Amino acid sequence: MEIRASPLPTPGTDEMPSKGGNPMQTNPATEVDPDASSELWSRNFILICLTNFLVFVSFQIFVPTLPLYVDRLGGSESAVGVIVGAFTLSAVVIRPWLGRMVDTHGRRGIYLVGLLFFFATTLAYFSMTTVFLLFILRVLHGFSWGAVTTAASTIATDLIPDRRRGEGMGYYGLFTNLAVAFGPALGLWVVERYSFPVLFAGAAGLVFAAWATAVTIQYPAPRRVPAEEESRRDRMTAGVLTKGTLATSAMGLCVTFTLGGIVAYLPLFAQERGIPHAGWFFTVFAVTMVAIRPWAGKLFDRQGPRLTIPCGLISLTLSLALLSVTDSLSALLTAAALYGTGFGAVHPSLQAWTIQRSPSSAKGRANGIFFASFDLGLGIGSILSGLVVEQAGFPAMFLTAATSLVPAYILFLRIK
Structure with a gap:
């Protein structure tokens, strides 16, 4: 891994304010373009x-x-x-x-x-x-x-x-x-x-x-945006919610909806089924995500979202289906590996796709909305999963979570 030190800024060309200045204000800056390399x-x-x-x-x-x-x-x-x-x-x-x-x-x-x-x-x-x-x-x-x-x-x-x-x-x-x-x-x-x-x-x-x-x-x-492009930039920024963010963020909400139920109720599910060492599910889930993310990111850069997102959604669906019938530790850990593979492929791809589809002047808003959908999916997923468990049991909860991925499939096919 090659580490490149960033060049030192010349006075007045860095976003960092001068000593004693207001940290919320920025000095006029020369564009630092990461794409120059x-x-x-x-x-x-x-x-x-x-x-x-x-x-x-x-x-x-x-x-x-x-x-x-x-x-x-x-x-x-x-x-x-x-x-x-x-x-x-x-x-x-x-x-x-x-x-x-x-x-x-x-x-x-x-x-x-x-x-x-x-x-x-x-x-x-x-x-x-x-x-x-x-x-x-x-x-x-x-x-x-x-x-x-x-x-x-x-x-x-x-x-x-x-x-x-x-x-x-x-x-x-x-x-x-x-x-x-x-x-x-x-x-x-x-x-x-x-x-x-x-x-x-x-x-x-x-x-x-x-x-x-x-x-x-x-x-x-x-x-910076040239003055003659200000009106066009304003129109693009105003449209960030519809073009660049809402569709991919909605897909992210569907994905994290499934995670909300798993985080909240998987330990209770394992206890009911008599599966020991259920905490290993989250370890395998996290390790698999760590392993898959770099590979999925490189594939996204070469092919776009057309492989990473649908393959990831399929892996998530298979994991939830397996969880609905799981009664052993080996099956639980297999489901964890499938879920980690799917989540590790889909989540960074959706975030990169969100930024790719948004104007450069609205990266902050695009990221804010994307991560808000992430949080919202977790919250709604944990609450609604509890209602399903009370009424129909854990298998129904996992299958309901799997059906929540259907809108993500549909949105992907519409905007790809």
């Missing part, structure tokens, strides 16, 4: 991947431990669902708005301020004494999560050459998958071995390390 692994791209990894680990360690913390505060099972949903909903609400700010105010200020807000809300877990206060904190934490992840993904797309968009987003997502692979287990280990205060301190430390790393990144300036 086809190299992917620049210093700045490595750093944004690293900061994203640290942020996602700090988030993932809360996934399995938050219900335990709610229980310690005296909350009910329904309170767990409300508190988890509050985080997701607040992120959904803020992403499109933050995406527009990223486009109009620059990446650097939004990202660094968002990381500081994320750090502050993580530290605030130390002072939680009631379920209600925790609910309020989760809303604020979700706002900061939406800001940080929207800005980071937009920065990553700025740093990836267009001709390697799929490959680059695949590698960027790989760092997220690594966090998903061991973050939850790390969180449980810290709580079991030490305590919740140690968990909160560790999470805050990870976010601070992410901020310290992000400060060193040289942020590309948003691409």
Whole structure:
């Protein structure tokens, strides 16, 4: 792997403000064009991947431990669902708005301020004494999560050459998958071995390390548009919701709808079927995603979405069908590998396709809407899957999730 150091900016040509300046304002900038070279692994791209990894680990360690913390505060099972949903909903609400700010105010200020807000809300877990206060904190934490992840993904797309968009987003997502692979287990280990205060301190430390790393990144300036093209750019930007974002984001919602049910109910399903070591499902799922993402990204760059997305959707469908009849650990892990293959192929391809179909002046909004659909799919999927389980059982839940992929197939055929 060849690492290329980014050239130092000349005064007044970097998006980074001068010392003592307002971080939300940017100086006039000469365009930093990642497409001037086809190299992917620049210093700045490595750093944004690293900061994203640290942020996602700090988030993932809360996934399995938050219900335990709610229980310690005296909350009910329904309170767990409300508190988890509050985080997701607040992120959904803020992403499109933050995406527009990223486009109009620059990446650097939004990202660094968002990381500081994320750090502050993580530290605030130390002072939680009631379920209600925790609910309020989760809303604020979700706002900061939406800001940080929207800005980071937009920065990553700025740093990836267009001709390697799929490959680059695949590698960027790989760092997220690594966090998903061991973050939850790390969180449980810290709580079991030490305590919740140690968990909160560790999470805050990870976010601070992410901020310290992000400060060193040289942020590309948003691409300038000649004055005579302003009206055309405005029309393109206004159409980002219909042309570049809504269809692919809707497909992403269908995909993450299936994940919502798996994350929320697979442990209970395994318990009902008497399948031991169900946690290995998520390990195999994450490892498979890590393995498939770079390959799928390169295939997207060569062939576009015509292979990665339909093949990935087929793999997801087969996984859900297998889960509906699973009664052994071997079958469960086979389903996990199929699901990881499908998700690892579809998700980065959809994100790269969203950016490809959107005007360059609206990358932030496109990323914001895409990730809002991701969060919304998880939230709706977990809620509706619970209703199906209560009425018809786990097999029906998995088959219902499989049918939710049908609209994704239809949308793909209409827009490919």
